[in-house]
Amino acid sequence: MSDVLEEAIARDESYMMRTYARNRVMFVRGQGMRLFDDDGREYLDFVSGIGVVNLGHAHPSVADAVCRQMSRLVHVSNLYYVEHRDELAQRLVGLFGESARVFFCNSGAEAVEAAIKLARRWGRTTRGEGCATIVAAEGSFHGRTIAALSATGQPSKQEAFRPLVPGFTHVPLNDIEALERAMTDDVCAVLLEPIQGEGGVYPCTDAYLEAARRLCDERGALLMLDEVQTGFWRTGQAFAHQGYGIVPDVMMLAKAIANGLPMGALLAKEEVAAVFTPGDHGSTFGGGPAICAAAVATIDALEAEHLGENAENVGAYLRSGLHTIAEETGAFTDVRGCGLMVGVTLAKPEARRVTDESLARGVVINAIGDSTLRFLPPLVCTASEVDTLLTVLREVTGE
Numbered sequence: 001m002s003d004v005l006e007e008a009i010a011r012d013e014s015y016m017m018r019t020y021a022r023n024r025v026m027f028v029r030g031q032g033m034r035l036f037d038d039d040g041r042e043y044l045d046f047v048s049g050i051g052v053v054n055l056g057h058a059h060p061s062v063a064d065a066v067c068r069q070m071s072r073l074v075h076v077s078n079l080y081y082v083e084h085r086d087e088l089a090q091r092l093v094g095l096f097g098e099s100a101r102v103f104f105c106n107s108g109a110e111a112v113e114a115a116i117k118l119a120r121r122w123g124r125t126t127r128g129e130g131c132a133t134i135v136a137a138e139g140s141f142h143g144r145t146i147a148a149l150s151a152t153g154q155p156s157k158q159e160a161f162r163p164l165v166p167g168f169t170h171v172p173l174n175d176i177e178a179l180e181r182a183m184t185d186d187v188c189a190v191l192l193e194p195i196q197g198e199g200g201v202y203p204c205t206d207a208y209l210e211a212a213r214r215l216c217d218e219r220g221a222l223l224m225l226d227e228v229q230t231g232f233w234r235t236g237q238a239f240a241h242q243g244y245g246i247v248p249d250v251m252m253l254a255k256a257i258a259n260g261l262p263m264g265a266l267l268a269k270e271e272v273a274a275v276f277t278p279g280d281h282g283s284t285f286g287g288g289p290a291i292c293a294a295a296v297a298t299i300d301a302l303e304a305e306h307l308g309e310n311a312e313n314v315g316a317y318l319r320s321g322l323h324t325i326a327e328e329t330g331a332f333t334d335v336r337g338c339g340l341m342v343g344v345t346l347a348k349p350e351a352r353r354v355t356d357e358s359l360a361r362g363v364v365i366n367a368i369g370d371s372t373l374r375f376l377p378p379l380v381c382t383a384s385e386v387d388t389l390l391t392v393l394r395e396v397t398g399e
């Protein structure tokens, strides 16, 4: 271990709150799919932050856009017009493909918080004060702030922080009858990830999302999709719901939106967004000109480089390679996902060992719990980089 890393670990352990169990590596540089540590050692990044750097590390057009804006104007507040914000909103609505409006914040959890407030305001306005319950899925993840955590369907993450925000019910994913039963008169919205990410890469079935759309229409509730992890061509389409052929009323975005700089966004169809009036919600930093310049440059490059198409093709190649390993070695009992959002269940509960040994061989992957591996590489990932991953996985899962 280098002196620099040793010092960093010592200071981190003395001064940082213990909210993360970190790997003992310090990354100092990135380029596309590659990361470099402080010793100059090269790694292939199959996590992208956690589904953040969709364009790859250190993309020059994002760096240029941010540098240009940083030397002109960084911040004035949302009480004034600034460059790039309106353009970014127009781009997002264009990608969404319906008449909609946007609110900018700084993270996924904040986008979820904004969605919860919007849904409650909308329920109260259209159907009366008691209409404030949000139905979410068991196993879901919507963030760490207290209302987003209350929406999250993972009791292990919630227990220490009770009492939670009231007004959330949870139903098993892909169980249409359970969803139907949960749609009582006080439900203002259904909140779902099209593919559960932190929960272990579990997609909604087509029939489930279609039923959720129909039930929301019948009961006058909003369908709100958390696309924080699935957005920006991660699954092939600009947003994962576009692969399902349904349109949500509300959508949350963050992670890849500015290729690594912190930003979140809430989109809502025009008539839903209309229930927010000045003073209802806000954010000091949300929608600043530098971050919006980064996001516009990110979207431009993701489109220009056809990375959605690449995510589909290379994602299919990755899943097929993982299936082959599963058949030949029995190391995986399940392979799932869409585009370059892929998960496997390990036959043995050794996810930590497998990620550690992969890292030691220069491949960065992510463990969820004891038995799930998740792969979320930058969308610039190539088939030959997938081959390297597959070789390493064979080595580290072999007897």
Ligand SMILES: Cc1ncc(COP(=O)(O)O)c(C=O)c1O
Pocket: 050, 106, 107, 108, 109, 110, 112, 141, 142, 143, 144, 193, 197, 198, 226, 227, 228, 229, 254, 255
């Ligand atoms: C689907 C989903 N929603 C919300 C969040 C929270 O985002 P953030 O960590 O930016 O607050 C995450 C983070 O992993 C997520 O995957």
